[in-house]
Every structure is written in C-alpha cells, then in structure tokens.
Amino acid sequence: MGRLPALDIVRGVAVLWMTLFHFAFDLNHFGFIHQNFYHAPVWTGQRTCILSLFLLCAGFGQAIAVHAGQSWSRFWRRWLQIAGCAVAVSVGSALMFPNSWIYFGVLHGMAVMLIVCRMTASWGAWLWLAGLLANGAGFFSAELHALLTYSETWNANALNWIGLISHKPITEDYVPLLPWLGMMWWGMAFGQLVLNRGWMDQLPAPGTNAAIQALSWMGRWSLSWYMLHQPLLIGSLMLVVALR
Template sequence: MAVHQGRYPELDACRGIAIVMMIIFHFFVDLVFLGIPGPDPFAGFLRGFGLCTAILFVGIAGVSANIKISKTPDLSDQILSFFRRGVFLLLIGFGITLVTWWILNGHGFVVFGILHLIGVSLILAPFLHRLGYYGIVCAAILLLISYSGILPSGPLWMAWSGMYPTGFYSVDYTPLIPWLSVFLIGLSLGNYFYSKNSSGYLNHFHDSVWMTTFSYLGKKSLLIYLIHQPILITLLILLSGKSIV
C-alpha cells in the first residue's frame, strides 16, 4: 500500500472546529476579564465546553504525531524533528507566559498552558510512541493519580507537573498530570486509525463546504491561536467602552 504523503483533511477540520470552539470559549472568558456581564465560563456548560476544546486540541496533536512518526522510520530523525517543533511551541508558550504576566500583573498568568503542554508532548512523542497500546495504560495511571488527589502541593516552578502552591490560579493551565494522558490517547488512536498510512477517513466529505472551511482554519490554527485574543479584546473594548486597566 502506498504511503499517504499529504495532509489529512479530516484532522485539519477537527483542528479547525477546535479553533472555533476556543474562540467562542475565550469570548466568554474575555467578558469576565473586562467586567462585562455574561455567563460564568468557569462553571457549568461553558466549563465543560472549554475542557472539550482543550481535549480536542491535545488529542489531535497526539494523532498527528503518530502519523508523522509512521512516515519517519529513523528514530534520530524523529527525535530531531519533534524536538524542533516542540521547542518552537515552547518558546511561543513562554512568550505568552510573559505577556499574560505583564497584562494580569502577575496574577493568574499562563504558567503551563496548552502550547507548553503540546510542546513538551511533541518532544517526548518519539519515545511515548514506542509504548504502543500500553500508552493507554499509562494514560489511565496519569488520570488516576490526578483525580485521586494524591499529588501534593508544590512550588510554582513545579506547576508543569500538576503540583502547584495553595491558592494557585491560572487562566490557562494544562499540566502533564493529567493532560499528557490525552496526548497518549491521541497517539494510540492515531496508531489504530492510521497505522496503514491510509488515505484518510471521510473521503466523500473532503470536498464539502464545511470540510473545506474547517480544514483551512485548521491549517492556520497556530496563527489564529496567537491573534484571536488581541482581536477579541480590542473589539469588546471598542463595543463596550471598557478598559483593561
């Protein structure tokens, strides 16, 4: 069977859907940030909506990582490629940390957000991939550790692990425990659905308007991620007359 060399529109479309969900969720977060009346994004349906958005992003990253690994047989090439991409995302993540620290006056800034998580996950991906379906077991263990409450509190610099100081708060917090489990599940799903380098799923929908639109957004997901908040906040300030200060 020939190796599929192109992109998978259904994965780009899922990433595009996640981007739209993220913009919707952050709209309600920004209402709170600017003191504009609106529903609480950190409770009820909107909280679940935000969690589903993050799960979709990280899970797709795991599926995509598996596909790339399957097309790069040499381990050293895998390590170098994923290290470069992971460090790139980490640098952007650290930039977001600095910007949010400045804007939020050091309170609730992004310590270890979704870009940090995906960056570290990608660096680890060539090694995690070798777990095979045991990755599901590791994911279950991470979830068990997280939700059992056995993780102790820790200093702020350990927040990446899932241990954080008492009273800790961050507007975007996705630590390795439990969130690496989502990436591991994505790797396993990618191995299951794309192990034969197939031409992709939902082929009969690839030319549909919704698939084309969401696929395009998915291809531009990082750019949209970086610019959507400044645009949202600027529009809300102009429309409401509110101020960040």
C-alpha cells in the same frame, strides 16, 4: 505522507469552539455578560472538551509524523515554534493579568507533552494504559498529593506543572502533565491504530463544502490562529468600550 484532511477538520472544530469560548470569556471580562468561567460547569466542561480535542489531535499528529519518519531536527523546529509562542503567551498574560499570569498553560503543557509523546511512541498499545494511568493520576491528584513527601512543595510553581497538587494554582490557564498527557497519549495510540489497520485510506474525502473547507484551513493554521485570535478579540472589545 501528506496532511490528513479529517484531522485538520477536527482540529478546526476545536479552534472554532475555542474562539467562541474565548469571546465569551472576553465579554465577561469587559462586563458585557456576567458568568463564572472558573467554576460553573457549563464553562469548565467546555474548556475540558476543547482542550481534550486539541491534545487528542496533537497525539494523532505525532503518530502520523513518526510513521512518516519525521526527523528529530524537523520535530525540534516545530517544537521551537510552540515553545516560543508559549513564552509570548506568558509575557502577554503577565501584562493583562499580573496576579494570575499564565506560566504553564496549554502551549507550555503541549511543549513538554510532545517531547514525552515522541520519546514513548514505541510503546504501541501500552499507550492506552499509560493514558489511563495519567488520567487517573490527575483525577486523584489530591489523594496522591497527600501521600507525597514534602507535599506542599508539589503545590509550588516549580513542581505544580506535573499536576500532583492539592489545589489549583491562581493562573488564567493551567494545563499540567497529569492528567492531560493522558489525552495526548490516547491520541497517539488511536493514530497508531488507524495507521496500522489501514483505516486512513478508507476515510472519505472532505469535499468542497465551504464550511468544511474553512474548518480544514483553521485546523492547518491552528497555532497562528491561537496566537492571533485573543489580541484581535480583546483589542476589538477595548475599542468598543472606549467608544461607548
């Protein structure tokens, strides 16, 4: 089974939206605009939507991979690329934001979630319930945290990647398993549903529209785009600041 153009296009939409979001964030960081990206709903809501799209696509992609009989060795090759990029993000963020560096952001979370998703692919329709429980646990994380033994330990960096916390850690990007694993599980569940019902064959061809083709290309190269877009945006703005 080859690539699914529709999935690439949806992922491309997420990539484009993410790029615009990060450009606004960078403008704010360099003082061109003044927005509260950490608390204002207009920005936190966009982050939630963008991240949800990425994780739904990742889960859907895993459903396709499992259905096509992807070997574990091939899975691990792709996984190592994501994990390696996660390490690079940590190093880069530590240089730019030493007091709020990224130790468990979107790529770190995806690296762990992909393993969980792959290992639970046989759950079938139960993935919908698993996703609901994961999202619920994330939504009520503070209440669940209060019930845990040694509750403050769960707020420490060694365990807060799970998501059972009473307050968010100080970091530029934080994507814990709860609730975000739920989105990837739902993506896999939807992908399995599409495959089992034969709906994939009924999807229309993407056409030759330039914008659609551009989105599809961005979706195919989403990891490379993710790693390159911020250095290019930040570097360009640093040059503008230096010249003005």
